[in-house]
Amino acid sequence: MGKKKVNSLFITTRGLVKAASRSVIAGWVRTSLSAAGINASAGSFRSAVGSSRINSDSSLDSVLKLGNWRARENFLKHYYKPIAKKPGPPSVSLEHCFEPI
Structure with missing residues (x-):
């Protein structure tokens, strides 16, 4: 076999x-x-990453491209969540490690 x-x-x-x-x-x-x-679902993880990128001054177009989002309106209406910035050291972005498919 x-x-x-x-x-x-x-x-x-x-x-x-x-x-x-x-x-x-x-x-x-x-x-x-x-x-x-x-306590979150896999879908909310995708939403959180996109929202975090927007809140860290990435362009909406780059977030849509990296996340394979098809429609700007759907992302903004259903998935984007404003995130309050917490004081502390800056986070490290791994964005440069990935390419959109």
């Missing part, structure tokens, strides 16, 4: 190795957020 090659970035490790579904990946994100003490 030959082995099937899986070319996906995220794969399952239980049972047969195969590409991880969106719901499995969302579960991983939710578990990671919960372990960090954050």
Whole structure:
């Protein structure tokens, strides 16, 4: 029996190795957020990252491109959340480590 090659970035490790579904990946994100003490869904994580980028003076166009957002209006109406800045040291951006797909 030959082995099937899986070319996906995220794969399952239980049972047969195969590409991880969106719901499995969302579960991983939710578990990671919960372990960090954050009660949020995978979808709200995407919203939070986009909102954070806007609040850190990134352009809306760059946020839409990096987050693969299709419609400016939908992002602003349904996903953008103003975030109050907390005093403290500046955060480090990993934006330069990723390219949009």
